[in-house]
Amino acid sequence: xxxxxxxxxxxxxxxxxxNGIVSFFKSKQTHLVFGIFLALFGIFLLVSFLSxxxxxxxxxxxxxxxxxxxxxxKNLLGKIGANISHFFIYKGFGISAFIxxxxxxxxxxxxxxxxxxxxxxxxxFWGVVFMIWLSVAVGFFxxxxxxxxxxxxxxxxxxxxxxxxxxxxxxxxxFTALAYVISKFKVTPESLKANLPKRITKNSKSxxxxxxxxxxxxxxxxxxxxxxxxxxxxxxxKADPVQKQEPKIVVKEEVKVTPNKLEVTPTxxxxxxxxxxxxxxEDHLVESLSNKLVDDFxxxxxxxxxxxxxxxxxxxxxxxGNENITIDQEELEANKDKIVETLNNYKIGIANIKATIxxxxxxxxxxxxxGVRISKIKNLEDDIALSLAALGIRIxxxxxxxxxxxxxxxxxxxxxxxxxxxxxxxKFQTSKMELPLALGKTISNETFVIxxxxxxxxxxxxxxxxxxxxxxxxxxxxxLYKKHPAEVKFVLVDPKKVxxxxxxxxxxxxxxxxxxxxxxxxxxxxxxxxxxxSLCIEMDNRYDMLKDAYVRNIKxxxxxxxxxxxxxxxxxxxxxxxxxxxxxxxxxxxxxxxxVETPIARLAQLARAVGIHLIVATQRPSVxxxxxxxxxxxxxxxxxxxxxKIDSRTxxxxxxxxxxxxxxxMLISTGNEVxxxxxxxxxxxxxxxxxxxxxxQRAYASAHLLPEYIGEESGTGIDIDxxxxxxxxxxxxxxxxxxxxxSASLLQRKLKLGYNRAGRIIDxxxxxxxxxxxxxxxxRQVLVADILALEQLLKDEKGL
Ligand SMILES: Nc1ncnc2c1ncn2[C@@H]1O[C@H](COP(=O)(O)OP(=O)(O)OP(=O)(O)O)[C@@H](O)[C@H]1O
Numbered sequence: 105x106x107x108x109x110x111x112x113x114x115x116x117x118x119x120x121x122x123n124g125i126v127s128f129f130k131s132k133q134t135h136l137v138f139g140i141f142l143a144l145f146g147i148f149l150l151v152s153f154l155s156x157x158x159x160x161x162x163x164x165x166x167x168x169x170x171x172x173x174x175x176x177x178k179n180l181l182g183k184i185g186a187n188i189s190h191f192f193i194y195k196g197f198g199i200s201a202f203i204x205x206x207x208x209x210x211x212x213x214x215x216x217x218x219x220x221x222x223x224x225x226x227x228x229f230w231g232v233v234f235m236i237w238l239s240v241a242v243g244f245f246x247x248x249x250x251x252x253x254x255x256x257x258x259x260x261x262x263x264x265x266x267x268x269x270x271x272x273x274x275x276x277x278x279f280t281a282l283a284y285v286i287s288k289f290k291v292t293p294e295s296l297k298a299n300l301p302k303r304i305t306k307n308s309k310s311x312x313x314x315x316x317x318x319x320x321x322x323x324x325x326x327x328x329x330x331x332x333x334x335x336x337x338x339x340x341x342k343a344d345p346v347q348k349q350e351p352k353i354v355v356k357e358e359v360k361v362t363p364n365k366l367e368v369t370p371t372x373x374x375x376x377x378x379x380x381x382x383x384x385x386e387d388h389l390v391e392s393l394s395n396k397l398v399d400d401f402x403x404x405x406x407x408x409x410x411x412x413x414x415x416x417x418x419x420x421x422x423x424x425g426n427e428n429i430t431i432d433q434e435e436l437e438a439n440k441d442k443i444v445e446t447l448n449n450y451k452i453g454i455a456n457i458k459a460t461i462x463x464x465x466x467x468x469x470x471x472x473x474x475g476v477r478i479s480k481i482k483n484l485e486d487d488i489a490l491s492l493a494a495l496g497i498r499i500x501x502x503x504x505x506x507x508x509x510x511x512x513x514x515x516x517x518x519x520x521x522x523x524x525x526x527x528x529x530x531k532f533q534t535s536k537m538e539l540p541l542a543l544g545k546t547i548s549n550e551t552f553v554i555x556x557x558x559x560x561x562x563x564x565x566x567x568x569x570x571x572x573x574x575x576x577x578x579x580x581x582x583x584l585y586k587k588h589p590a591e592v593k594f595v596l597v598d599p600k601k602v603x604x605x606x607x608x609x610x611x612x613x614x615x616x617x618x619x620x621x622x623x624x625x626x627x628x629x630x631x632x633x634x635x636x637x638s639l640c641i642e643m644d645n646r647y648d649m650l651k652d653a654y655v656r657n658i659k660x661x662x663x664x665x666x667x668x669x670x671x672x673x674x675x676x677x678x679x680x681x682x683x684x685x686x687x688x689x690x691x692x693x694x695x696x697x698x699x700v701e702t703p704i705a706r707l708a709q710l711a712r713a714v715g716i717h718l719i720v721a722t723q724r725p726s727v728x729x730x731x732x733x734x735x736x737x738x739x740x741x742x743x744x745x746x747x748x749k750i751d752s753r754t755x756x757x758x759x760x761x762x763x764x765x766x767x768x769x770m771l772i773s774t775g776n777e778v779x780x781x782x783x784x785x786x787x788x789x790x791x792x793x794x795x796x797x798x799x800x801q802r803a804y805a806s807a808h809l810l811p812e813y814i815g816e817e818s819g820t821g822i823d824i825d826x827x828x829x830x831x832x833x834x835x836x837x838x839x840x841x842x843x844x845x846x847s848a849s850l851l852q853r854k855l856k857l858g859y860n861r862a863g864r865i866i867d868x869x870x871x872x873x874x875x876x877x878x879x880x881x882x883x884r885q886v887l888v889a890d891i892l893a894l895e896q897l898l899k900d901e902k903g904l
Contacts, residue, residue, distance in 0.1 A: 139216030146209025149192075152185030153202055156193055159186065160251070198254030200238040207231045236260075241277050244270075397668040404666045406590040406678040410613075413588060413801055420793040421524035424785070432516065436466070439492070439513050443468055446491040450484050452476050462547035463782040464518040464769050465496065468511045469503065478502050481509055489763070496765035504777050512547065512780060514765050521545045521768070523578060523786035526553075527585050538659065539592065539681060539717065542582045543575070543742075543772065544781040552781050554774070556583075556683065556719075557659075559740040560712035565725035565755040566744025571768035571783050572721050573603050575742065576685060577791050578784045579719060580607065583683065584794060589613040590680060593808040595639065596625045597632050597686040604687060606791050609799035616682060616808035619859075624807045629695045632686075636703035638813040639684060639716060643707060644883075645811060645849045646714035649676060658715035675853040680808065681715040689722040690729045701731065708737035725755040739775045744768070744783075811849065812859045814878075829868050832857070834898065836865045837874055841894045846875035846884030872901070 156163075159178035163186040179186035192201040207228055214224040239257030243250075250258045264273050285291065407413065436459055444454055453473035460467040472481065481488075482501040489497040492513065500510035526532060526542040529551040538557035546552050556562065562579070566572045583592055593616040598604040604625055607615065615624035618631070618638055626632050646658070653670050655661045658679050661670075670676035684707070686692065692700045708718055720738070722729055725746060735741075735754075743761035746752050752761035756773045764770065768783035830836070832855055839854045840846055846869065848862040857865070866884070869875045874894070876885035888894045 135215050135218065139212045139214075141212065142215060143209050143212025146205045146207070146212060148181060148185075149188065149205035149208060150202070152179055152181040152189045153193060153205060155180040155185060156189035160190070160194065164190075193254055194251065196254045196256055197235050197239040198242055198250075198252045198257050200235040200242065200257070201254065203231050203235045203238075237277070237280060240264075240273070244273050244277065404668055404678065406662075406666070406680075407588045409804065410589055410802060413613075414797075415588075416585060416794045416797045418524055418528050420797055421527065421790050422522060422787065423524060424520040424522045435516055436461075439466070440468065442492050443470070443488075443511055443513075446488050447472075447481075449491070450480075450487070452481060452484075460548050461515070462549055462780075463515075463521050463545050464765065464767075465498075465512045465514050465547060465780065467547045468513060469506075470509045470511065472509060478509065496763055496769065498760050498763045498780065514769075518765075518767070518782075521782045521784050523581055523784045523790065526551045526784045527582065529553075532582070532586075535586070539683070540582060540586055541579050542784060543578060544768070544770070544783040547780055552772075552779070554740070554772075556717050557681065557712075557715070559717070559774075561708050561718040561738045561740070562720070563730065563735075563738035563741040563755070564719065564721040564744070565730070565741070565746060565751070566721075566723070566761075566770070567747050567751075568723050570744035570746075570764075570766045571770065572723070572744055573687070574768060574785055575744065575770070575783050576603070576687060576719065576721055577786045580685070581786050581791065581794060584610075584614070584798065587681075589798075589804070590678070592681045592683060595635060595682060595684045595810070597635070597684070597692075598625050598627055599629070599632075599688045599691045601627045604685070606788065606795050609795040611807045612803035612805070613798055613801070616810050619809045619812050629692060629700075632692055633696055633699050633703075634813045635810065636684075636700060636707070638810040639682070639711075640703050640706055641811040641813060641849060642682070643711045643714050643716055644847070645853075646679060646716075647710075648849065648853065649679070650714065652676070657713040675856070679715055681717065683717050683719060685719045685721075687721050689720045690724040690726075693729050701734065705733045705737065708734060725751045727754055730754055741773050743771045743773075812863070814863055830861065830865050833865060833868055836869065837872075837888075837894055837898065838891065840869060840875060840886055841888050841891055844886045846886050850883075873897075 156179060159180075163177045163179055167187060167190055175183070177183050177186045179189065181188075192204060193199070197203075210227060211224055213219075214221075214227075236256070239253050240260050241257075243253030243257030243261040246252050247258075247261065253261070261273065264276070268276070405411075440457055440459070444457070447454060447470075453476065454470055455473050456471035458469040460469065472478075478501050482499065485499045485501075488499060488511070492511075496512070496514040498510075498512040500512070502508060503510045521544050523542075526544065529542070531551050532540060532542045532553050535553055537553070537555035539555060540553050541556050541562075542551060542553050544552055556579075564572055564575055566575075580594065583594075589610075592614065594607070594614050595616050596604045596607055608623070608625055611617075611624040617624040617626075618635055621631060626635055650656065650658070650661050652674070653661050653664055653676065655664055658681070662678060664670050665676060665678050704718070704720070707716060711717070718738075720734075725743070741755050743752060743755045743764070745764040745766040746755065746761045749759055749762050752759050755761060756771060756778060758773065758778055760778065761771055764780075768785060770781050770783050772779050772781055835855060836851050839851060843850055846866065848859065848866045851857055851862040851865055852859060855862070866875065870877065870884070874886070874888050874897070876887055878884060888897060
């Protein structure tokens with residue numbers, strides 16, 4: 105412990121030191137002093153270099169006597185000047201070395217006036233390149249005057265001659281110079297061409313002007329017009345062969361005669377080059393640390409730990425043969441006739457009828473004759489269904505937003521909507537949703553993709569064998585195909601014990617579990633209660649983190665974290681979405697009642713902003729299972745076929761789910777509208793292949809660990825020895841009393857403790873009477889009003 109403390113203080117002092125150094129280099133005064141120094145040093149160099157050319161001969165013999173005070177040099181800047189100049193000019197670059205004092209001087213000015221560092225860097229780069237080029241060039245043209253090219257220029261020439269000869273060097277020099285000019289002045293073959301004919305046209309201009317002056321009046325009215333404009337008129341008159349050859353310059357001229365004067369408005373359509381002025385690049389003095397971190401390390405990539413993770417490919421999914429909807433014209437006609445006949449029996453005339461064929465049902469859209477009341481048709485729903493003698497008829501009167509009446513009639517041969525066919529759609533593949541779910545296809549055969557993050561929770565109901573489990577698998581598969589293990593974690597609750605077992609294989613990739621549990625998939629009711637409470641703690645922790653980061657939801661939080669604006673040392677971390685899937689909710693409610701309902705309701709009410717989403721499926725959508733509070737917090741509900749109208753109302757607040765045909769035929773209510781879908785079908789072997797594929801890849805060390813939840817039983821009857829107190833006990837007292845919130849997670853974050861130790865301290869705090877009793881997932885009550893009272897209490901304790 106002491107060691108840990110020591111290292112923390114050590115790192116603290118280290119960071120302090122580091123901060124001091126950083127602020128020294130960032131201070132304006134440092135910049136000023138350094139800028140002045142560089143500028144003056146530039147002048148110093150220039151003077152010594154200039155002086156060097158007169159004095160080098162005399163000073164040369166003195167160079168080695170640098171330390172001898174009596175040795176005299178002629179350089180204006182003494183021995184140091186003579187030595188530096190000797191180094192840069194004689195041993196270095198010859199006259200090209202003059203570039204260095206200028207670079208120094210301007211660098212000083214750059215720093216003084218806080219001009220961008222980038223500009224300075226570019227200047228140095230090109231300065232040095234030019235210096236080398238020039239010293240080689242001088243060495244080439246004046247091989248006998250080694251002083252002008254310096255040793256470097258001379259030696260480089262000498263070296264290059266052996267390899268490419270004199271002509272080679274000349275060509276290299278020429279090439280590099282041309283390459284520079286071309287790139288600097290953006291020379292293009294077009295601009296070269298364009299420049300060439302200009303000169304030619306210029307010649308023709310002189311001819312033109314003579315012509316015009318011959319005419320006399322033009323010269324008089326527009327004497328100050330530039331030559332080019334005057335000439336233009338002539339070119340329109342004469343067919344100038346030169347101009348014809350050069351189509352690049354298109355010249356048009358309008359001559360307007362006004363009562364008083366003759367106006368010439370020439371329009372020259374020439375390839376005009378635009379020169380973009382460099383805008384002033386401001387340097388920000390307080391460079392934010394996060395920007396620097398992002399510059400240095402790039403954005404934080406949560407997927408880095410499993411960067412080689414491969415998403416499952418679509419090949420793992422099965423093709424189902426009869427996926428193309430076949431239109432049975434006879435069936436269509438027969439159904440149409442039946443509908444028309446039935447409605448006529450009830451004296452409802454039809455103006456128009458249209459059919460849309462979906463995978464399982466066909467929608468007949470009817471426009472009734474004028475004057476027919478829609479409510480009349482709605483009331484006759486059962487009778488019409490009976491007359492059509494088919495299971496699964498649903499009447500939508502009116503179709504929202506259309507004013508027509510829809511009658512959905514099941515197809516004789518239904519088509520399976522394979523998971524592959526929905527996942528391969530562009531709609532899903534290119535979806536930008538946070539948690540996209542490809543649930544199936546609509547009646548118009550359009551893939552239905554919905555964002556779980558926006559829902560924010562999903563309630564699924566349906567009688568046994570109608571497709572709930574397949575629906576859950578479709579949901580999970582959608583997420584597995586779209587989200588990296590770092591981005592989403594599943595908490596799977598499967599009281600039936602068999603439905604979700606396959607997902608065990610991806611435990612260390614995608615599942616989350618309680619720290620002390622062996623299996624990630626939860627099948628036992630007590631563990632479900634613990635897990636739900638643990639999720640509530642996770643939710644509270646996440647809210648605290650969001651609060652600390654001044655953001656409102658997980659998306660903003662993660663963006664901030666990725667851009668390195670949140671320090672992991674302060675307890676921040678990238679937050680994956682957590683999707684809680686409960687396969688059989690009715691069972692849980694029956695066995696655990698309020699203990700399950702309370703945390704579920706709490707999560708459903710609050711967890712959306714922190715990225716915890718619930719998917720709850722139930723066989724029995726009765727009111728004692730889907731209570732009002734749960735229903736209110738699950739705006740998006742899916743109904744597979746249910747057995748009674750009442751069940752349909754309970755789940756959807758509307759009829760219809762009892763009229764479905766089963767086998768994945770479902771209705772989804774998104775709050776304001778109910779859509780009929782054919783759920784995508786994913787079979788167990790397909791899920792098996794996907795989980796195998798993922799499970800065989802490198803995984804995290806363990807499943808994602810949820811916060812530890814200490815059940816009620818361990819929070820009571822605390823009898824703790826005072827001398828056994830944690831050494832951070834007093835610090836913890838202060839944290840808790842200051843925040844007036846008795847939660848272990850607060851201690852964890854503020855004192856950087858593990859959960860167990862924080863939990864122990866909370867127990868000690870309870871024993872000391874500082875916090876109240878355990879209250880489920882809520883924070884404990886703090887019994888000490890303020891720090892003063894706390895100090896008093898601690899003093900009294902010590903006095904005893
Ligand atoms: N989307 C679908 N497309 C085609 N057939 C389906 C679809 N969904 C389910 N089925 C068929 O219905 C059967 C039962 O589905 P499922 O196991 O999902 O029912 P369930 O509602 O979960 O039942 P239980 O509540 O008893 O577990 C499947 O084996 C399959 O044959």
